[in-house]
Amino acid sequence: MITLLKNGRIYDPTSGKDGVVQDIYIKNGRIIAKPSATEKITQTYDLTGKVVMAGAIDMHSHIGGGKVNIARMMLPEYQETKKYTEPEAHICTPSCSHNATPSATDTGFRYIEMGYTAAFEPALMPVNARQTHLEMADTPMIDKGGYAMLGNDDYFLRMLTAKKDQKAINDYVAWILHATQSIGIKVVNPGGINAFKFNQRRLDLDENNSHYQVTPREILKSLSTAVHQLGIAKPLHVHCNNLGAAGNFQTTLDTMSASDGVPMHLTHIQFHSYGTEGDKKFSSAAAQISEALNKNKHITADVGQILFGQTVTASGDNMMQQLNAKHANPKKSVIMDIECDAGCGVVPFRYKDQNYVNALQWAIGLEIFLSVEDPWRIFLTTDHPNGAPFTSYPHLIRLLMDKTFRNEAFAKLNLDAQAMSNLTSLDREYSLYEIAIMTRAGAANLIGLNDRGHLGIGAGADITVYTDQTDREAMFAKPDYVFKDGELVVKDGKVVKVVWGATHTAKPSFDIAVEKDLKDYFDKYHTMQLDSFKINDDEISNDGRGSIIVHENKKASH
């Protein structure tokens, strides 16, 4: 069974191919070299004139787990917003579902229909990992994976206070990756979620958690070092302190130096790029943040673009969500402390283009996209659903690729916000090649998915085929074909075959003796046994649909 994709225009940044016309051969779910003349081609797709890219990878999207399900439960009215016709609807195509809280099934379908073949849940709470995996298991069509949240758990903070050595920290971090079946480590408002439980309401980078007497900076240093020394490909995923607060850009700039040059990824950086200038004491610090990103090569970031309309913010950062709850629209929120592990805050939001702050948030995200020079270090996200549902990606891509379209949208914004943004002076338009970097090659590279995000020999045949259109939103909303592991699963933007993707994990080696102290901790302080906390491979693969892929670590560097 060999499938031939003939004459497509290939955009494959990993191999430097920028619109090269080339044939692709697929066998057993993989891209293979041109077979010998004696081998039979079973099926041929003529892709003359079509744009061919690897399947897109969303490296940060809240697709499953406790807070996502709480958002669904709290907002049944969102299931009715699929035919949304209010003014903000100009941001989306008629096919966009506008649903910020899709079911697991819809999540998989909407992703694959846009040509995305993988999405990563960035806030998998270790104690809630089983639920996250259950939901991801019920998400069809795409591959998935999670970043386990650490840095607010009492076990880790006790280690820091007790000045445990880096090896002990590393063993714990590796153990968490195994126990939770994750591929990366995330820290959310380092130390802040924990401090909130002691009634602290804000925590700055160099401020002590009142109980543990450790600072966010120390937490970042310890965790980024652990991730690096263990050889985990995905750099520490950092949701900085002070999310959403005016003036927080300084925290973000300072955070870049917290790891002493060890790689870190700053997530949804738009929400952390706010200044205090102007009459309203809220301004864009996109220029300072972008300049720092350009300079600090060890830092990567995803944007977390906001787009106008109704959505919901679901975050582990209950400290900041408690403060944001006063802006909830509709007026309700769920704030939770969870299991001496972390917390969550779910606050519905409606971003309005005539609201000064919202309009400026929109501009700030785009300013960052256009000012960061290296597309390998900046990633396209809306922090789904926090900035906007992931279904708005095609619209966002058009904003990046089409200056006229962008400036027309800008001209409709709140006038005070327009006056505070330099967006129209940024002439950059992203190329197809750069979009392929941001949404494919770069994302795969960042997470360490060596056989995804590219079209080279041996790659998994996750492939998306588009018709080249000047309306980039229309183009990216509805691919002609999507292949998942070599099978045709989407034709003309509609699912033609249901498949179940794999779960990507990283499992660096560690000293199993770490379980001795953990068991003692669980027995004394937890409400479950250590063995119940750990997720066995069988739990993911025994329903006959799921499977686990373990990615090799980079060479551990000490």
Place this chain on the structure above:
Amino acid sequence: MKPSINTTLPITHCCPACGLLCDDLVLNSNSPVSINNACVKGISFFEKAFSESYAKPSVAGKPTDLNSAIQAAANILSKANHPLFAGLGTEVQGMRSTMRLAEKTSATLDHMHSEGTVRNTLAMQNSGWQTTTLTEIKNRADVILAIGTDIVSSYPRFFEKLVWNTNTLFNKPKPEVMYLGLAEETVKLPEIMSALNALMNAKNPLNKKPDNDLIGGVTIASLKQILEKLKTAKYGVVVWSASALKFPQAELTVQSITQLISKLNETNRVAGLPLNSGDGDSSVNNTSTWLSGYPTRNRFVNGHPEYDAYHFSTKNQLNRCDALLWISTFNAYQPPTCDAPTIVIGHPDMQFEKQPDVFIPVGIPGVDHTGTMFRMDSSVAMPLKKLRNSELLSLSDVISQIEAKLA
């Protein structure tokens, strides 16, 4: 084949008898049942599970083989246009299958304990809430206010595990436990909760009333004292049992509780803990939500999910449905009386006053097969073990076989 223990005893395992899902139980022997760390509910659950009065599948009250029973169930569901799937006493895996069958047969879904669940859901959907989980309580709580519940009737080991524990992360004192609205006083909770919220506002005239004035049978002085304890708590916890609030518009009382918690959080940390009722209610509600986008009381119409916390109740649908599928795998609960053809899939020890059209005994989760359950705080999902080999299929297996035989 007689069921036989498939593992070496003793074995540590997880108990699905209540929402705490204690996983420190040790089964020493199944005949007679000997378990360490089990509470009365747990012991009773396992004694019933290991009893040997196992029913056979039956059609119209007559024992038959499994295949015939499955075919009879499929026949009933094939003919039905709007069946009701009620009871839903199952875990995550069972609910996944049940949802799939519901989608194919345009069924309405409601759990046997949803009266309480829905009160909480409605309050949460109206204004949200601020809550906590068991390990936080064990290590942080210094004040606990229990509303409409003594807690221990629902969760016999709550105090042993979370209140009287001596090991805590922060060397806190044992929490002071206060109660409001127990037993016949529960109906007075709407009044009491309104008063507590009013007393939070210093300008409210209620603050000027004499201390020994009674509100809902409680003195103003006592209410003020409760507030004072909560306001000065390092980590206060307010526990309530929505299922105990058996009066009209009880969701407003839940909301009144969550509002008080929210107000208290403006200055210090206080969090809520809504209790569940068991029989997999938390598991079913969560699974339904991620699979369909809606919590239960929902239904499928031509493959599309719909949600209505009022109309899709078992009570409202019993007279409207044209088939009833009753599921109860943890306990041998009988179905409610229904004129429509009735299929029962459930606990092997089930006895009937009125024989259903079809009965299919299935394995008990955590005894006959593995599974996953959500704890009462919904943040933790626990794995259940298989303890014995038996010929009883799991609910998922039976549902899949019915699905395959649908006309």
